[in-house]
Amino acid sequence: MNKTKTEIYEQVSQPHDTETERAVLSTLMRYNDKIALYSDLLDASLFYYDKEKAIFRTIFGVVEGGGITDINSLYNYSQSHDVGFELFRNDFVEIVSNLNLTTLEQDIMRLRDMGRRRTSWRMLQEQSQRILDMTNDFDEEMNVTMSMMNEVQGDCGNAGISSQEDAVQELVTIIKENQQGKHNHLITGFKLFDEHYLLRPDTLTVIAAFTSVGKSALAMNIVQAVASGGVPCAYYSLEMGKTELVSRCISMEANMTASTIMNKRLTKEQMEKVFEVTAKNKALPIFYDDRSTVSFDKTLRSIRTMVKTKGVKLVVIDYLQIYAQTSDDAEQSISYMARSAKNIAKELGIAVILISQLNRSALHPSIKMLRGSGQIEESADNIVLIDRPDAYPDNKVTRYEGEFKDKSIKNTAKLILAKGRGVGIGCALVGFDGAHTRFMELEHVEGGSYKEQDEPLPF
């Protein structure tokens, strides 16, 4: 049987220390300026019994009103305001002598520690009852529990606040590491991403385009490049299976289309080539989740697990609108998912790529076409749009808009950095190999950077 809250709480004596609580209250009564000094740490929840909570509220109320905290004004305040417990003059007289100014900060921190333990214990007790209730959704309850725990853990008063000196020192460390060649942004092989340092920890990058332009292909290329550097990556796909994704990885190197590898009977030479390429690629640290029945909350839970167990630094979620299809209010769920994706990037210190579709309301993509919600634009640190007119020959578009309008659209695509928090905007022209569904920097197409192909290498 489920127990009531009171039954749960009364079962166990929770950590508290009445003497310390009275010492703190007495000091605050006598030294009102300490309330301002420790205002972000002081709260009624520090105190265990209702009487001490009420005394704290009274002292706080009088000080806030600009009054003096003598016994008469405190008693009058408690009579005229709802402080949660009936107080008498003797209650204030009793605590006056407990003054201890020298250890006030330690006492407050100790009360906070005990208060957080009590809060955590209560939350876990309540949540355990909810989890045992079979009518509640397990994953939702787990997510709620973890959010609550994060809240309690994060509630450290000024523990999350740093001084200018600390922040500057951290920046100096980053600069020194950059000088040594270490970098915390991920190398993708695409200049637009690398020169703007788009895939940094704590960032959410949205890759958006019309249908069948190559969003998944670009994301997969990026994952492959990052994983080749030894950085573990995770790919969450509701649309494609893992074997299809891997076949795209190896199709370029094996010089065969993905559909040939997946479906056709290969010749002996083709088999050798494929096995040679798979041997090189099989050790890449890429993890796939291609379950089609998974919810976004499950995906978030899985991401937390992957980061903790496999050390994943890059996560791709493919794609946003397909997750929203299962919800009643698609716009609201897209807002929730975009915000959650950003929150998880920040919480775990990873780079998240979220793939999104665009509404085809014009010939070329723009940021206004992000389908579903303006929250995507707000939550994302970077938004990269892919413009590939070659994918829609019926549109009869023969040129790019704006930059690169003098370049051919055949076998090329334009990557538009429509939003880059702290890095600006830009665009780049990249090559696209339709047969192998692969994007590449234009220098890497056949011909290479060394133009004098017939001349032997100089040394």
Place this chain on the structure above:
Amino acid sequence: MSRREYIENIIIGTLLDYSGGDYYQDCKCSITEDMIQDETNKRIFHLICDMRKKGKAMTTPLDLYQEYGFMIEDMVADMCEKCNEYSFLHLKTEYNENRFIQSLITGEKYKRTDVQFTDYVNQYFKLSYE
């Protein structure tokens, strides 16, 4: 020394000589340990990959020795020699300087090369699969 051995030395020497460019990025996707023929080069390449996995960008002989100590004492002289004599940037600079001096002597137009390290990586890749 065959052409393949020579280019292999250039690649290893360049990776050891960290002179302002991250050459490891240029060859990490193309070159694997099993492609390298010379045993010493193979060991050096393995150590460099190991260092990079640990997040250390500097892979000069000194850095490798500080990391692996007595285990690689027998290779230190070899590493220093490769670093000095086969570094890509050093060879390219020397080539261009020689061409420049030659142009001054002969009066011909000075024609420098702008060959990239990746060209040598590509050439090595082709030679490995011939």
